[in-house]
Amino acid sequence: MSRRLLLFSKRPRAGTVKTRLVPTLSPHQALALYRAFLRDQLAFARSLAIPGLEVELSTVGPWDPGPEWRDALLGVRCSEQGPGDLGQRMLRAFRRAADDGCAGAVIIAVDSPTLPADRVRRAFEALDGGAAAVVSPARDGGYVLLGMAEPRPALLSDVPWGGSRVLAVTRARATESGTRLDELPGWYDVDDPSGLASLRRELADARRAARAPATAACLDGLFPAA
Numbered sequence: 768m769s770r771r772l773l774l775f776s777k778r779p780r781a782g783t784v785k786t787r788l789v790p791t792l793s794p795h796q797a798l799a800l801y802r803a804f805l806r807d808q809l810a811f812a813r814s815l816a817i818p819g820l821e822v823e824l825s826t827v828g829p830w831d832p833g834p835e836w837r838d839a840l841l842g843v844r845c846s847e848q849g850p851g852d853l854g855q856r857m858l859r860a861f862r863r864a865a866d867d868g869c870a871g872a873v874i875i876a877v878d879s880p881t882l883p884a885d886r887v888r889r890a891f892e893a894l895d896g897g898a899a900a901v902v903s904p905a906r907d908g909g910y911v912l913l914g915m916a917e918p919r920p921a922l923l924s925d926v927p928w929g930g931s932r933v934l935a936v937t938r939a940r941a942t943e944s945g946t947r948l949d950e951l952p953g954w955y956d957v958d959d960p961s962g963l964a965s966l967r968r969e970l971a972d973a974r975r976a977a978r979a980p981a982t983a984a985c986l987d988g989l990f991p992a993a
Contacts, residue, residue, distance in 0.1 A: 769821050770817060770872070772873050772887065773860050773864070773872060773873065774876070775848065777826065778826055778827060780798065785878070787958050788800070799988075799989070800982070800986070803981040803982040803984070804878060804981075805877050806839055807880045807980065808875070810981075811979075815888070819870075824843050825846045826846075830845075852928055853926075853928045853929075854923035854928065858923045861918040871891060873891060873912060874912070876956065879912075879957070880966070880978075881969055881978050898916065898947050900913070900919055900947070902950055906955045906962075909929075922948075924940075926940075
């Protein structure tokens with residue numbers, strides 16, 4: 768039975784991605800870093816040895832990637848997230864996976880380029896084991912991963928997206944609706960200078976840099992050693 772891993776992404780365009788990293792980075796530097804994130808997350812998703820796994824890149828609006836992305840997108844289905852807030856877009860993706868017969872679906876984002884493979888594997892294991900939904904918390908009060916065995920609108924409606932209460936509201940909605948929500952160990956995303964600093968510290972270790980080689984190379988170019 769198939770499972771679906773969805774990589775949620777913006778179209779990589781200057782001035783529209785990683786805007787909270789500006790002025791630490793210029794808009795074009797932020798774009799270069801986002802493109803590196805995307806390359807690493809696509810390679811990561813394609814490398815996961817999970818039986819029946821389908822990988823889908825879902826972008827905000829249409830994106831014509833061009834030939835430079837051909838190898839990175841090999842075997843990856845592409846879609847648009849469609850209109851609405853983040854909850855509406857995620858619910859649409861979960862419903863599409865269910866309609867396609869997937870046993871469960873997990874959404875991750877581009878901006879956690881060092882998310883451990885263990886989080887994704889354990890998410891699908893939780894869904895296989897009877898969880899209705901599964902999350903991996905983010906440091907900022909949201910989450911870096913959300914999975915569902917089948918669409919659960921109650922968890923995605925009227926959530927204060929982008930704020931520090933996303934996970935707290937999700938937990939409350941799960942309790943109110945009697946939904947089994949499993950939680951995995953957390954991770955971090957790179958949305959602001961603090962997250963960028965964490966990423967630079969992590970990828971200074973060569974072993975960790977192997978998880979996100981494009982990102983590590985981009986950071987070396989942005990912050991050359993003295």
